[in-house]
Amino acid sequence: MTEKPLILVTNDDGIHAKGLRELVEVMQFFGEVVVISSEVSMSGKGCGITVDQPLRAIPVEKIHGVPTWKSNGTPVDSVKLSFNNLFDRTPDYVVSGINHGANSSISVIYSGTMGAAIEGSLHGVPSLGFSLDDFRPDADFSKAKIIVAKVFQSVLDNGLPPFTCLNVNVPKGKPKGVKVCRQTHGKWVEEFEKRLDPHGREYHWLSGYFKNFEEGSPETDIDALQNNYAAIVPVSVDMTCYKTLEQLKNWTF
Amino acid sequence: MTEKPLILVTNDDGIHAKGLRELVEVMQFFGEVVVISSEVSMSGKGCGITVDQPLRAIPVEKIHGVPTWKSNGTPVDSVKLSFNNLFDRTPDYVVSGINHGANSSISVIYSGTMGAAIEGSLHGVPSLGFSLDDFRPDADFSKAKIIVAKVFQSVLDNGLPPFTCLNVNVPKGKPKGVKVCRQTHGKWVEEFEKRLDPHGREYHWLSGYFKNFEEGSPETDIDALQNNYAAIVPVSVDMTCYKTLEQLKNWTF
Numbered sequence: 424m425t426e427k428p429l430i431l432v433t434n435d436d437g438i439h440a441k442g443l444r445e446l447v448e449v450m451q452f453f454g455e456v457v458v459i460s461s462e463v464s465m466s467g468k469g470c471g472i473t474v475d476q477p478l479r480a481i482p483v484e485k486i487h488g489v490p491t492w493k494s495n496g497t498p499v500d501s502v503k504l505s506f507n508n509l510f511d512r513t514p515d516y517v518v519s520g521i522n523h524g525a526n527s528s529i530s531v532i533y534s535g536t537m538g539a540a541i542e543g544s545l546h547g548v549p550s551l552g553f554s555l556d557d558f559r560p561d562a563d564f565s566k567a568k569i570i571v572a573k574v575f576q577s578v579l580d581n582g583l584p585p586f587t588c589l590n591v592n593v594p595k596g597k598p599k600g601v602k603v604c605r606q607t608h609g610k611w612v613e614e615f616e617k618r619l620d621p622h623g624r625e626y627h628w629l630s631g632y633f634k635n636f637e638e639g640s641p642e643t644d645i646d647a648l649q650n651n652y653a654a655i656v657p658v659s660v661d662m663t664c665y666k667t668l669e670q671l672k673n674w675t676f
Numbered sequence: 677m678t679e680k681p682l683i684l685v686t687n688d689d690g691i692h693a694k695g696l697r698e699l700v701e702v703m704q705f706f707g708e709v710v711v712i713s714s715e716v717s718m719s720g721k722g723c724g725i726t727v728d729q730p731l732r733a734i735p736v737e738k739i740h741g742v743p744t745w746k747s748n749g750t751p752v753d754s755v756k757l758s759f760n761n762l763f764d765r766t767p768d769y770v771v772s773g774i775n776h777g778a779n780s781s782i783s784v785i786y787s788g789t790m791g792a793a794i795e796g797s798l799h800g801v802p803s804l805g806f807s808l809d810d811f812r813p814d815a816d817f818s819k820a821k822i823i824v825a826k827v828f829q830s831v832l833d834n835g836l837p838p839f840t841c842l843n844v845n846v847p848k849g850k851p852k853g854v855k856v857c858r859q860t861h862g863k864w865v866e867e868f869e870k871r872l873d874p875h876g877r878e879y880h881w882l883s884g885y886f887k888n889f890e891e892g893s894p895e896t897d898i899d900a901l902q903n904n905y906a907a908i909v910p911v912s913v914d915m916t917c918y919k920t921l922e923q924l925k926n927w928t929f
């Protein structure tokens with residue numbers, strides 16, 4: 424009998440998030456599942472790692488009957504630990520999410536959900552990050568779970584090139600289907616809220632809105648979401664800008 | 677009289693790092709400088725941001741006579757704050773470093789130094805991250821400072837395309853020159869060290885070595901460093917893998 428593939432499930436919303444539990448439920452249809460996540464939210468940790476503190480990871484109460492570990496590290500730390508000190512065998516797949524809130528466009532660089540997926544791809548296994556465009560703790564993941572199953576099955580059927588992962592964003596409500604997209608060109612415009620604490624000292628809350636530089640471009644992930652499609656963007660770890668590279672070759676140093 | 681450009685200097689090694697002070701010294705030749713950094717090290721924070729804690733930033737003792745702010749945020753948080761609530765005008769350039777230790781190849785995704793430079797580019801200004809291939813707190817930055825001056829002058833002369841920043845790594849010793857490169861294809865192989873604390877509980881120290889998948893490729897940043905050249909890699913915020921995108925279009929969903 425062939426051994427079932429080992430699927431590592433993680434997220435950045437923490438071990439108590441509904442989206443994590445929902446993802447475990449889906450992945451149990453595809454293989455043996457292990458979970459690692461954090462007690463506190465790791466939202467916004469991007470590809471951050473912990474270099475100046477020791478990491479701890481301990482088994483905690485199982486989620487849906489599968490071995491579950493709690494880590495004090497970032498999502499990337501947790502993936503790194505999972506490929507090293509924790510389990511008897513290394514994961515065959517890394518699946519991250521389902522995030523409460525979209526990680527489309529430039530959010531890919533800030534997202535801990537995608538940090539984990541990117542790290543999985545660096546360990547040479549097919550890796551996917553899933554996000555639902557709904558921040559609410561009690562968001563309805565029932566439709567998103569169907570998309571997760573469809574996309575993961577496609578990855579099983581087709582494979583993924585090494586060092587590439589998928590950023591999958593699912594709209595609220597009922598998706599019309601799935602679109603393969605590129606990352607939307609856009610940015611977050613910050614609107615820090617300045618307040619005074621009870622001691623009269625200033626502090627700032629990061630807030631803001633997303634600015635889309637190419638509104639209505641049908642090949643972009645945001646456009647797909649706005650038209651109620653789930654958006655799949657293949658993500659590469661090579662951040663070289665090859666167009667600029669050619670220009671720079673004409674500079675004299 | 678034309679106003680001097682405002683240059684934001686930041687780093688991820690914290691406000692007491694020698695590399696930060698050295699970078700301020702160089703940038704004073706190019707414009708008006710303001711500094712923002714953190715009390716503690718933010719190494720490895722990548723593009724991480726702080727979403728669930730308030731940020732604080734306060735003026736502290738000037739470095740080389742320029743206004744200096746201490747922030748409790750990540751390098752990206754500090755750049756975001758600098759474009760919003762802190763100064764009378766927004767920076768015209770963001771310069772990050774000089775990092776104690778190289779940020780070549782895949783380290784670009786984990787590096788707080790590069791997180792700050794990437795964030796600067798998202799704010800639409802030319803941005804550069806500088807790193808010296810020497811981890812020591814008392815590393816000799818004298819040669820690296822010449823490279824910083826050369827490269828920054830080139831950026832002044834030629835400009836940079838929007839949403840692109842430069843990842844500049846300088847070898848130890850005397851560089852033979854400057855090479856324009858692409859990001860080396862490689863990864864960190866972790867070797868977590870497992871220990872027991874005084875209470876008998878396990879903890880793990882992240883450690884490891886770099887594995888170069890294309891040893892000796894002359895167009896890569898690691899190869900340039902190994903041959904004693906400073907390496908410049910233009911870095912893009914578009915993480916779409918376009919090659920995979922074309923393949924994915926043949927998948928049926």
